[in-house]
Amino acid sequence: MSEKMTSVDHTIGALGKLTGVNIETIRYYERIGLLPGAARNSGNYRIYDDRHVRRLTFIRKARDLGFPIETVRRMLALSDQPDRPCGEVDALVVEQMHEVERKIADLERLRAELDRLAHQCRGGLVSDCRIIEALSP
């Protein structure tokens, strides 16, 4: 017996439901070479197998963590080379974490600024609105 389980085939709609990825997005991933092309049935429908399901699930999880597409591409390439050290993968994760931390810091600064601004409203007319004043030179 093969050690592989029987592989189920899916149309693009079924794959989308399984992975939570929009159909248009799946086709987009194929177009940019992120997800390998699928076999086609007699009516030219894409037919996906379990490897596609695994790969697209990987992509979705990585995207949900905010990794850019090009990084996901590199991660997939790495995951296809089992004897390379794990360090590069780890580095990508750490870099993404720093990126997220930078964004958080930027937004915290914005939040403080907006908070300051919002508290200046005295409910009068635009002509003497502190918010608009603050944005004017």
Next chain:
Amino acid sequence: MSEKMTSVDHTIGALGKLTGVNIETIRYYERIGLLPGAARNSGNYRIYDDRHVRRLTFIRKARDLGFPIETVRRMLALSDQPDRPCGEVDALVVEQMHEVERKIADLERLRAELDRLAHQCRGGLVSDCRIIEALSP
């Protein structure tokens, strides 16, 4: 005497330097109707006056606070109607603050997730990388 100060004219490059806005961006703002068109000199150069400087400064500050362009457009429209109440302006600021807070919350969740992931690296081979495992189904 007019109560207006003498208005200085600027080319697009000078306006860019004054406000810290890229020249291409200034032309873009004109194209989308955010900044009014400028007068032209005999060589068809745009010539800006102080009202443009004020308006573009307003735009830049609002954009720096993360307000979407369409919101900036509404704010500018409001600031042109001095006898309307300030409440709508305040509402836009508050909504933007909530938006920023939502984004921060999303990113905090990501950061925690990434942190968890990064700490799983044991420095081995890709074939037994916990990070890649975690992203696979």
Next chain:
DNA sequence: CCTTGACCCTGTAGTTGCTACAGGGTCCAT
């Protein structure tokens, strides 16, 4: 057998907010 509705196909254009050319014209100081 035929129809109907859900599904699928390709290809292209739109989104947001710029940024980057290409291929020209203008201004001014030397």
Next chain:
DNA sequence: ATGGACCCTGTAGCAACTACAGGGTCAAGG
């Protein structure tokens, strides 16, 4: 008059999708 800095229009590109338009396919019900 010439060189370099500046300006013009128009278009295309970026990220990462999303939304059509205008078709073809499939399976179930009548």
